[in-house]
Amino acid sequence: MFLNYSIPFLRPGLSFIPPAHENDLVMACQGAINSLRCGFNKQKKHRSMARNFNFSAGPAMLPTAVIDRAREEMLDWNGSGMSVMEMSHRGKEFVSIAEKAEADLREILAIPDNYKVLFLQGGASSQFAMVPLNLLKDKKNADYLNTGMWSKKAIAEAKRFCDVNLAGDTSEGNFTTVPSQNTLNLNPEAAYAHYTPNETIGGVEFGYIPETGDVPLVADMSSTILSRPIDVSKFGVIYAGAQKNIGPSGLTIVIIREDLIGHPADGIPTMFNYATHSDSGSMYNTPPTYNWYIAGLVFEWIKEQGGLPALAEINRRKATKLYTAIDNSGFYSNPVAENARSWMNIPFTLSDSSLDAAFLSGAAEQGLLTLKGHRSVGGMRASIYNAMPEEGVDILISYMQEFEKKHG
Numbered sequence: 001m002f003l004n005y006s007i008p009f010l011r012p013g014l015s016f017i018p019p020a021h022e023n024d025l026v027m028a029c030q031g032a033i034n035s036l037r038c039g040f041n042k043q044k045k046h047r048s049m050a051r052n053f054n055f056s057a058g059p060a061m062l063p064t065a066v067i068d069r070a071r072e073e074m075l076d077w078n079g080s081g082m083s084v085m086e087m088s089h090r091g092k093e094f095v096s097i098a099e100k101a102e103a104d105l106r107e108i109l110a111i112p113d114n115y116k117v118l119f120l121q122g123g124a125s126s127q128f129a130m131v132p133l134n135l136l137k138d139k140k141n142a143d144y145l146n147t148g149m150w151s152k153k154a155i156a157e158a159k160r161f162c163d164v165n166l167a168g169d170t171s172e173g174n175f176t177t178v179p180s181q182n183t184l185n186l187n188p189e190a191a192y193a194h195y196t197p198n199e200t201i202g203g204v205e206f207g208y209i210p211e212t213g214d215v216p217l218v219a220d221m222s223s224t225i226l227s228r229p230i231d232v233s234k235f236g237v238i239y240a241g242a243q244k245n246i247g248p249s250g251l252t253i254v255i256i257r258e259d260l261i262g263h264p265a266d267g268i269p270t271m272f273n274y275a276t277h278s279d280s281g282s283m284y285n286t287p288p289t290y291n292w293y294i295a296g297l298v299f300e301w302i303k304e305q306g307g308l309p310a311l312a313e314i315n316r317r318k319a320t321k322l323y324t325a326i327d328n329s330g331f332y333s334n335p336v337a338e339n340a341r342s343w344m345n346i347p348f349t350l351s352d353s354s355l356d357a358a359f360l361s362g363a364a365e366q367g368l369l370t371l372k373g374h375r376s377v378g379g380m381r382a383s384i385y386n387a388m389p390e391e392g393v394d395i396l397i398s399y400m401q402e403f404e405k406k407h408g
């Protein structure tokens with residue numbers, strides 16, 4: 001029966017309805033105390049619960065501080081009495097969240113004023129189509145650099161809309177290198193040139209930004225955005241699925257130079273037209289509000305870490321440690337050319353693949369999760385985005401060394 005009573009000190013603002021009988025009052029108080037205890041216990045359990053090191057390629061780890069803050073704000077954002085999940089995207093509360101997130105991202109990446117930032121849905125995969133649908137204008141050709149599984153997918157989609165010139169192609173070397181600038185076969189008449197600065201599956205990353213002259217450069221930055229400073233002015237379009245360095249899956253960020261907006265292909269669906277989203281502040285329809293909010297918390301966290309220069313330093317150090325451990329062992333190997341090695345996704349194989357399952361289960365016992373390589377390549381892959389603490393990499397290296405001692 002006490003369940004019917006409100007618990008005044010748990011729910012401020014609600015008036016206490018006195019119970020009809022003394023016994024009920026005792027029960028109500030006991031219930032309230034139990035609820036409080038239960039709340040504290042739960043909180044304590046949550047606080048002391050170990051966070052595992054999750055090496056997933058995406059959705060990937062988020063900074064614990066961000067999740068903790070989201071938890072604190074879950075029921076009541078900033079005294080609004082609402083969860084962000086419940087807010088109208090047009091209400092002043094959410095609009096302030098959205099604007100701050102965009103302002104912070106602009107600050108972090110030093111995005112010039114003549115670029116729009118769009119907060120979209122549809123994943124990076126939708127951009128494989130949106131890019132040709134919006135950038136071809138009256139042209140029929142686009143340049144693509146083929147450096148791995150993700151550029152292959154982008155190319156396959158673009159071929160539905162235009163002739164693709166492979167301006168660079170590393171498939172012969174099994175995608176373990178990046179083409180150097182002087183080998184690129186760029187078409188100065190192309191509508192745009194597309195590349196994938198970091199191939200998430202192969203662990204191959206460009207150490208330079210291709211120079212394409214007047215042809216707008218388009219980058220699928222899904223797995224490298226925010227890992228270091230970049231010069232946005234060198235790009236026509238940057239797009240990225242959020243689920244690696246930005247926030248939860250379901251949000252896609254597009255950073256696009258203004259002059260590239262407003263030239264859609266005939267008959268383009270409204271939602272595939274960049275102008276639709278640019279003209280409406282990404283609120284033509286209901287945007288992924290909660291994901292946008294979490295992305296905003298991640299941007300705040302990045303600023304607190306000292307911005308991208310500070311993160312770049314940590315990311316370089318984490319990656320160097322892991323590659324050094326791999327290269328110094330006779331047991332693990334990474335096939336990628338040294339100048340093309342990713343800071344974010346580090347694939348490696350064991351000298352005896354029959355030990356893969358034992359390696360993975362031993363790792364999981366130590367709280368080192370999701371190290372299995374992509375199903376298309378096998379072996380292992382450690383994705384070490386911004387939110388992976390350096391300690392996680394150190395523990396992984398110790399585990400690898402122990403495992404090698406035992407089985408190598």
Ligand SMILES: Cc1ncc(COP(=O)(O)O)c(C=O)c1O
Pocket residue numbers: 057058122123124125126150196198199200201220221222223241242
């Ligand atoms: C480089 C790259 N491009 C595109 C995608 C596809 O992204 P989405 O799943 O958001 O469509 C991924 C996903 O992991 C990726 O790593």
